[in-house]
Amino acid sequence: MxxxxxxxxxxxxxxxxxxxxxxxxxxxxxxxxxxxxxxxxxxxxxxxxxxSSPGWERVRETYFDWDKAVSSFPAVLEGLWLNIRVMAICWVLILVVSLTVAVVRTLRGPVAFPLRLLGTAYVDVFRGLPLLLVIFLLGFGGPALGLSGLPTSALFWGCSALVLSYSAYVAEVFRAGIESVHPSQRLAGRSLGLSYGQTLRHVVLPQAWRRVIPPLMNDLVSLQKDSGLIAVLGVTDAIRKAQIETALDFNYTPYVVAGALFCCLTIPMARLTDRYARKKGYHGAGGHL
CATH class of the missing domain: 1.20.5 (Single alpha-helices involved in coiled-coils or other helix-helix interfaces)
Incomplete structure (x- = not known):
């Protein structure tokens, strides 16, 4: 010893x-x-x-009816499963589309100018349009185009609107991460004989990915909520199921049930995001609880 x-x-x-x-x-x-x-x-x-407010009894009967909550819970939960699937599929597509747009916007040289212009126009347009408006435009206009090979279902076009709109925002997150990598990292990769694409893949993107994980997780939390907007097209998700249950007796408790279920999804994800951000040294992320 x-x-x-x-x-x-x-x-x-x-x-x-x-x-x-x-x-x-x-x-x-x-x-x-x-x-x-x-x-x-x-x-x-x-x-x-x-x-103690004068209308509390009426509000309690209309929004917080326990029996109505129990009877509507299975239907709303069934609709929530659709929201979860929509969120998972859209998130994968959003990552692919947004990363492609971000890489295109960081290309150098006059030859790539048309691609950069196209990527910039895409980001500007879909960041400027409200998500609900995009859902209406694609949900009602998409099937009317009659494009061969594309579904005409409201679910498909609602998901397309989510992907197009969110990809514009996430692309800027990826672009910020790519441009935050010091130029010396690119030069070091090229000096080792790597091509532009190899440098981007093996040197730049791994560093950028680690830096943008917290904002990406925040976008995922937002997507979890906004997946309910496809209900305006008639898709029977959690919100639509709650609307159907409400229409039976004009008791709005199913909307409260749907809101509680969405919170059960988004709040843990938000806390996980804050914890990860603090662990990685993003001081002040999410406050101190």
């Missing part, structure tokens, strides 16, 4: 260190108690104001 190992085994914190650790534990416990108390107080004030 070496002297260093013996010293490590025999080391014990000093009295000052033990007092400092105890003071930190007391301060942490005190902060937790104060935070919990202030949170409960705030929730109590808000809850009291809502419950």
């Amino acid at each position: 070496t002297e260093a190992q013996t010293a490590s085994e025999e080391w014990t914190p000093s009295e000052v260190q033990r007092e400092r650790d105890e003071w930190r534990r007391r301060r942490t416990l005190r902060s937790a108690v104060i935070a919990a108390g202030s949170t409960l107080l705030l929730l109590g004030v808000i809850g009291g104001a809502v419950i």
